[in-house]
Structure formats: C-alpha cells, structure tokens
Amino acid sequence: MEELNRKYLVILIILMAVLSVYTYILRYRNPEPAGIPRLDLIPESVNGYRSESFRMSEDALKVLGSDTTLARVYHRGRRELEFFMGFFRKQHKNSQIHSPKHCYPGSGWDIIRENHIQLEPGERVFPARSLLISDGETKRFVIYWFNINGRSVTNEFALKWHQLKFSLLGRTQAAAFIRFSVILPPAEEEKARNELIELAERIYPAIERSLANLRQGS
Numbered sequence: 001m002e003e004l005n006r007k008y009l010v011i012l013i014i015l016m017a018v019l020s021v022y023t024y025i026l027r028y029r030n031p032e033p034a035g036i037p038r039l040d041l042i043p044e045s046v047n048g049y050r051s052e053s054f055r056m057s058e059d060a061l062k063v064l065g066s067d068t069t070l071a072r073v074y075h076r077g078r079r080e081l082e083f084f085m086g087f088f089r090k091q092h093k094n095s096q097i098h099s100p101k102h103c104y105p106g107s108g109w110d111i112i113r114e115n116h117i118q119l120e121p122g123e124r125v126f127p128a129r130s131l132l133i134s135d136g137e138t139k140r141f142v143i144y145w146f147n148i149n150g151r152s153v154t155n156e157f158a159l160k161w162h163q164l165k166f167s168l169l170g171r172t173q174a175a176a177f178i179r180f181s182v183i184l185p186p187a188e189e190e191k192a193r194n195e196l197i198e199l200a201e202r203i204y205p206a207i208e209r210s211l212a213n214l215r216q217g218s
Contacts, residue, residue, distance in 0.1 A: 037087050037176060039070045041210040046202050049074040049081065074199060079192065081199050084179045085207065097177045099156045100131060100144055109133040109140070116154065117143065119197070121204040128200070129154040139184040141193045143200050147211050148175040176211055 044051045051072040068087040073080050088097055104111060113132040118125050131142040145154045182196040 036089075037068060037070075037085070038210040039068070039085075041206050042070060042072075042083075042085070042203065043206055044072075046074070047076075047198070049076045049199060051075070051083070076195075079195060080182070081196055082179075082181045083199075083203070084181075085176055087174070087176045089174055097146060097175055100142060100179065101156070104131070104133050104142075109135050112139075117197070119143075119201050119204055121201045126152060126204060127154050139189070140181055141184055141189075141196055142179060142181040143196060144177070144179040146175060146177055147207075152208075178207060 044053075051074045053070070053072050055071070067089045070083075070085045072083045074083060075081075086097070101111060101114070111131055111133050115130045117128050117130045119128050120126075126145075128143050128145045131144075133140050133142060145152050146156075147153075180196050180200045182192050184192050
C-alpha cells in the first residue's frame with residue numbers, strides 16, 4: 001500500500017511540474033501572430049441568406065476576452081442562423097477561449113447530445129463538433145470548432161496541446177473560435193439542422209481564407 005501511495009505521489013508531482021511548465025510557457029513564450037483575421041472575407045450574403053451584424057454587450061466582451069469578434073445573424077425567410085467568430089491574439093488569464101461545453105451550462109442550457117460531424121465544403125471534408133442543447137423550453141443546434149496557428153481542431157484538449165507545442169517551438173498561439181447555431185422549431189428540427197450545416201459548409205472556405213495569414217510553420 002505504501003509503495004502504491006508513493007507511486008501516486010510521484011505521478012502527482014510530475015503532473016504539477018508539467019502544469020507549472022505549461023503555465024509558464026503560456027504566459028512568457030507567446031509571440032505575436034503573423035497577422036489578424038481578414039473578417040472582410042466572410043460573406044454577408046450566401047445561398048439566399050442575408051446577414052445582419054450585431055455587437056455584443058461590453059460585459060459579454062469583457063468575459064469573452066477576445067481581441068476581435070464577428071457576430072452575425074443570417075436570415076432566409078423566418079429562419080435565423082447565428083454565426084460567431086472570436087479571435088484571440090494571445091492565450092493568457094484574461095484572454096482564453098471558453099469551450100461551449102462550459103459556457104452553455106453556465107448560461108442555463110443543458111447539453112443533451114454531443115457529436116462529431118463532417119462538413120463537406122466542395123470536395124474536401126472537415127471535422128467539426130456539434131451540440132444539441134436545451135433550456136427546458138427551447139432546443140438549439142450548435143456547430144463549432146477552433147483554429148490555432150492556421151489549423152482547425154475540434155477537441156478542447158487538442159487545442160491546449162497545440163498551444164503548448166507551438167509555444168515550445170516559439171510560434172504564435174493565436175487562435176480563433178468559430179460557432180454556428182440555430183433554434184430548432186418542434187416541427188422543423190431536421191430542416192433547421194440541415195440548413196445550419198449547409199450554411200457552415202458554404203462559409204467554411206471563407207473562414208479558412210480569413211485565418212490563413214495566422215499560420216507560422218507546421
């Protein structure tokens with residue numbers, strides 16, 4: 001038993017050391033990104049949808065901590081599809097990407113289901129993450145992913161890993177969070193879900209182009 005406890009203690013010490021190194025690296029080895037997102041490349045209208053941009057409240061922006069944001073609602077008929085992109089030049093205490101899996105429950109939404117999905121813009125296939133959430137009265141379908149140093153990831157742990165890796169390599173940790181969402185009407189859940197996927201697929205190439213100048217090395 002004592003030997004087992006010693007092993008757990010050693011593991012704990014190693015984890016604490018790794019965490020200390022990780023924290024130090026994120027704080028002190030964080031070069032500026034090669035550029036900023038070209039938000040003007042994100043189309044205001046696509047496939048019959050027209051959009052309206054809106055500004056988040058100062059309180060929301062303060063909590064979010066992003067350096068640049070783009071928030072829009074795309075309309076086609078009565079359907080409203082929401083799009084959001086937040087860009088973070090550096091990862092530090094007051095500027096960290098918040099996972100939707102943490103933010104939605106904190107805002108009164110319960111996560112009913114979580115899935116990996118495939119977006120197919122043209123002949124290419126890209127992975128994304130989807131959430132089905134509910135506040136007890138309304139259901140909402142969410143698609144999201146992260147982009148760090150010019151590459152897309154869908155896993156929060158993968159995002160942290162890339163932050164650490166790029167820091168060790170002396171490259172930028174500049175990252176973006178991309179999210180699409182739509183309310184699911186009871187009689188049109190599948191239709192609304194498919195429309196959101198289609199919109200994300202049509203805008204995906206423009207998002208990639210807007211973030212292309214953030215890449216530093218491989």
